[in-house]
Amino acid sequence: MKNKSLWLQNTDNSSYKKLTKNIKCDILIIGGGMTGMSTAYHLRNSNLKICLVDRDLVGHGITSKTTGKLNYLQELIFYKIDKYVSKEAAKIYLDSQIEAINIVEEIVNREQIDCNFEKVPSFLFTNKKNEIKKIQKQKELLESCGIKVNEHKNIPININCKYAISVDDTAVFHPLKYLSYLKDICIKKDINIYEKTKITAINKDKNNYICKTNKNTIIANKIVVASHYPYFLLPFFMPAKTSIEKSYVSASKIEEIKYFTAITSNNPVKSIRYHSDIKNNYLIYLNGTHKTCNNYDEKINFDKLKRDLKKLKIEPQYIWSNHDIMTYDYLPFIGRIEKNDSSFLIGTGYNTWGMTNGSLAGVIISDIILQNQNKYEKLFDPRRSINTSKILKYPLYLGANVKAFIETKINKNKSWYKGNVEFRKIDGENIAIYTSEKNIKHVVYNTCPHLKCSLIFNEIEKTWDCPCHGSRFDIDGHVISGPANYDIKYKKEL
Secondary structure (H helix, E strand, C coil), X not given: CECCCHHHCCCCCCCCCCCCCCEEEEEEEECCXXXXXXXXXXXXXXXXXXXXXXXXXCCCXXXXXXXXXXXXXXXXXXXXXXXXXXXXHHXXXXXXXXXXXXXXXXXXXXXXXXXXXXXXXXXXXXXCHHHHHHHHHHHHHHHHCCCCCEEECCCCCCCCCCEEEEEEEEEECXXXXXXXXXXXXXXXXXXXXXXXXXXXXXXXXXXXXXXXXXXXXXXXXXXXXXXXCCCCCCXXXXXXXXXXXXXXXXXXXECCCCCCEEEECCCCCEEEEEEECCCCEEEEEEEEEEECCCCCCHHHHHHHHHHHHHHCCCCEEEEEEEEEEEECCCCCEEEEEECCEEEEEEEECCCCCHHHHHHHHHHHHHHXXXXXXXXXXXXXXXXXXXXXXXXXXXXXXXHHHHHHHHHHHHCCCCHHHCCCEEEEEECCEEEEEEECCCCCEEEEECCCCCCCCCCEEECCCCEEECCCCCCEEECCCCEEECCCCCCCECCCCC
């Protein structure tokens, strides 16, 4: 069993271009996932000088950890948007997700992209009686928008189900294959793509942004922050308005695949899809989600996933976890940070549905840059106000982060560490040490560079994780994903 995503198998990590000189460009896109690569693709014919950078390889961040669904039957999201925002907002969001699926399908067909794109039906189901009425209300909303919705007493897999609905026009694909094609297309259009290139600071002068890497400088007229967590913002913009949700995913070899996807309407979330490559068929199965600030023992969470797979009489070949940014009103943040200023744009907060929203963000952001009208821009405006009388999550998000900050400071020695993780204070610095089975010590600073939360060791994936805002570091302290932007490797001798 491999502790990595199925999508990362057979990927070639040897060939990439790293920034080695100072450059100037019209548009700098920070992040090479679905949002960043989609934005670059939609700007490919603009005659603007475009540069894209990624701290890793294109697609190897959060995009590589998704289940690869292109779906608008997104749990109870329309029911929730209708309840907490408005029916009109729910309908516009539905239109946006259907359009996102169509955008990807059109690109796949136009560019002849081999990425296992397939149209399949999707199910929303529950095994709880008190969830049935909610699903039925969502069914009514979908039907009022002209969507054909089917009712079922079960789903096509042996999982307990009391009620389900399904729609026919959703899809699945291989996200890394898709982005690999977009990357090649963009390079042929003279878009400069630099991988293994991390932006460490952004400063603004009168007309441009001065962006620093470890060794070089990029001067850009406009910035698109397409990283998972937009860390180049005011410190409390994201923590106050979002939370981080963690999920646990597996890929297991099976004899035959089935052509459908499914997801529960209630916790614990279960998500199902199938995938076939040249050699094997796989069931991709997600079980369990939680806020990173609420649950720290990764072994328990992965064990729950494995127990579910055992009930299905299958063994996982791949297991991994994923982080998603959840917004207070179930709508993503896509667009301008400042009113009437298109020089700094973001795309984030996709509420676990990054494949549709990331693809859509590429269109919205490119439309803003090119001064085209986009009918979704207003709904997804990052500066939008909230109705605090209806949405109570806004103050709770900040409170949950504060709770995690305090808990990790008070109790570092978690009961499940079993003596292989220790904490010390050396020269006034908080240090954490993981000792491997081969008696190798891996030493890091035990403070997240983002907002100084203490870290939790994830023994399954061998990473240091921040429970407050989701930063992750490898076993030796190299940053894997933000908002943290600096390594935590301890460079002195013990």
